[in-house]
Amino acid sequence: MTRKEQKEMRQKQIMFKALELFVTKGFAETKISDIAEELGISVGLLFHYYESKEKLYLELVKMGVEGTKNSEKLPFDEPLQYFGGVLENLLAAASEQPWVCMMFVLMAQAQRPGIPEEIRQLALTVDQIRFSAGLIEQGQKLGTIREGDPLALSNAFWCSVQGIMEYHAAVPEMPLPEPEWILDILRRKD
Amino acid sequence: MTRKEQKEMRQKQIMFKALELFVTKGFAETKISDIAEELGISVGLLFHYYESKEKLYLELVKMGVEGTKNSEKLPFDEPLQYFGGVLENLLAAASEQPWVCMMFVLMAQAQRPGIPEEIRQLALTVDQIRFSAGLIEQGQKLGTIREGDPLALSNAFWCSVQGIMEYHAAVPEMPLPEPEWILDILRRKD
DNA sequence: TTATTCACCGAATATATATTCAATATACAG
DNA sequence: CTGTATATTGAATATATATTCGGTGAATAA
Numbered sequence: 001m002t003r004k005e006q007k008e009m010r011q012k013q014i015m016f017k018a019l020e021l022f023v024t025k026g027f028a029e030t031k032i033s034d035i036a037e038e039l040g041i042s043v044g045l046l047f048h049y050y051e052s053k054e055k056l057y058l059e060l061v062k063m064g065v066e067g068t069k070n071s072e073k074l075p076f077d078e079p080l081q082y083f084g085g086v087l088e089n090l091l092a093a094a095s096e097q098p099w100v101c102m103m104f105v106l107m108a109q110a111q112r113p114g115i116p117e118e119i120r121q122l123a124l125t126v127d128q129i130r131f132s133a134g135l136i137e138q139g140q141k142l143g144t145i146r147e148g149d150p151l152a153l154s155n156a157f158w159c160s161v162q163g164i165m166e167y168h169a170a171v172p173e174m175p176l177p178e179p180e181w182i183l184d185i186l187r188r189k190d
Numbered sequence: 191m192t193r194k195e196q197k198e199m200r201q202k203q204i205m206f207k208a209l210e211l212f213v214t215k216g217f218a219e220t221k222i223s224d225i226a227e228e229l230g231i232s233v234g235l236l237f238h239y240y241e242s243k244e245k246l247y248l249e250l251v252k253m254g255v256e257g258t259k260n261s262e263k264l265p266f267d268e269p270l271q272y273f274g275g276v277l278e279n280l281l282a283a284a285s286e287q288p289w290v291c292m293m294f295v296l297m298a299q300a301q302r303p304g305i306p307e308e309i310r311q312l313a314l315t316v317d318q319i320r321f322s323a324g325l326i327e328q329g330q331k332l333g334t335i336r337e338g339d340p341l342a343l344s345n346a347f348w349c350s351v352q353g354i355m356e357y358h359a360a361v362p363e364m365p366l367p368e369p370e371w372i373l374d375i376l377r378r379k380d
Numbered sequence: 381t382t383a384t385t386c387a388c389c390g391a392a393t394a395t396a397t398a399t400t401c402a403a404t405a406t407a408c409a410g
Numbered sequence: 411c412t413g414t415a416t417a418t419t420g421a422a423t424a425t426a427t428a429t430t431c432g433g434t435g436a437a438t439a440a
Contacts, residue, residue, distance in 0.1 A: 029304035043389090047429065149365055153367070155365065160353050166353065166356075167349045184375060
């Protein structure tokens with residue numbers, strides 16, 4: 001294996017293991033030595049690649065911000081369908097590519113008090129709830145989404161998804177819900 | 191103020207402030223000195239009342255276990271109504287008595303890896319998801335709850351509530367959902 | 381081939397935070 | 411009153427964890 005390949009491989013290894021541990025145990029609860037031990041490498045090597053625990057976290061959040069920016073740009077015809085699609089993708093990804101689910105959880109964690117301010121601010125640039133409230137209003141006009149404060153509806157929807165993802169990250173063996181069940185938070189009953 | 195009163199008052203003060211900080215910032219992210227500072231007391235005094243940070247946390251979890259045990263014993267006619275009632279209580283409490291909401295979040299946090307094992311085990315004795323799965327099966331037979339794996343339905347419902355409570359603890363100004371919206375995760379559409 | 385770079389280790393150090401403790405002041409029992 | 415118990419403090423200590431650093435051997439460039 002070439003040097004360059006090895007470097008990239010290690011960096012990925014470290015990032016993904018850190019993601020896993022930060023999400024399941026929390027940022028402060030995860031020791032740098034936990035990450036190193038699980039990967040079977042020395043603590044020193046970790047610092048060779050990332051100058052501090054905080055920088056490592058920052059890298060992950062940056063990655064998350066990128067990912068979210070893209071998914072927000074998905075095209076759609078009708079708001080309820082859009083949410084249905086997003087949900088389907090997310091739930092499918094959650095069982096097949098655990099890191100998608102973990103990234104989702106990480107971004108929410110990073111927005112909370114107790115996280116270094118610089119990182120928190122970056123994470124806060126992603127505001128799913130407000131973004132979706134606009135779409136929900138459109139859906140209400142079209143009659144596909146139920147009546148009610150769009151912000152509260154958006155909040156209910158995303159918090160539910162958040163709760164499900166969080167639990168799934170911690171207890172992967174629990175069966176995931178059908179997208180329809182969650183979509184019914186928004187759907188208008190005729 | 192009598193000595194006895196003062197003691198009880200301090201203990202409550204400490205417990206509630208610790209609850210607040212553990213929930214908003216997380217257990218490891220909360221320093222003993224944070225709690226002391228916010229209360230305007232010395233760090234030493236905190237250790238006078240609670241022998242360690244872990245014991246303080248344990249006390250809170252014990253309190254939570256008690257509370258949950260009681261709410262599980264509420265009588266009911268029909269499962270969907272039961273969930274509706276629980277939800278209504280919980281959401282009302284969330285806006286009026288923040289500590290109810292915080293306690294709810296704490297119990298979930300305490301079940302995760304990274305928490306001292308003794309405490310984790312205690313928290314795990316409360317298993318809302320499994321308990322509710324039984325009720326959901328009954329509701330399905332009665333035709334009021336939608337078809338699907340009862341465990342997955344229970345999971346979806348409680349994770350949603352969890353997500354909402356968690357977010358509300360961190361961002362109290364965000365409007366809470368109507369109970370009906372969340373209940374529709376379970377409700378059968380005719 | 382030889383010099384240089386770099387992945388890697390593990391022990392040493394620095395820092396942050398939990399915990400202890402000796403001293404003080406105040407409530408209370410006698 | 412007077413002595414004792416206890417609420418309180420702030421500084422000292424212990425502990426846990428992040429971070430640094432000198433050394434080693436393998437890959438790579440010359």
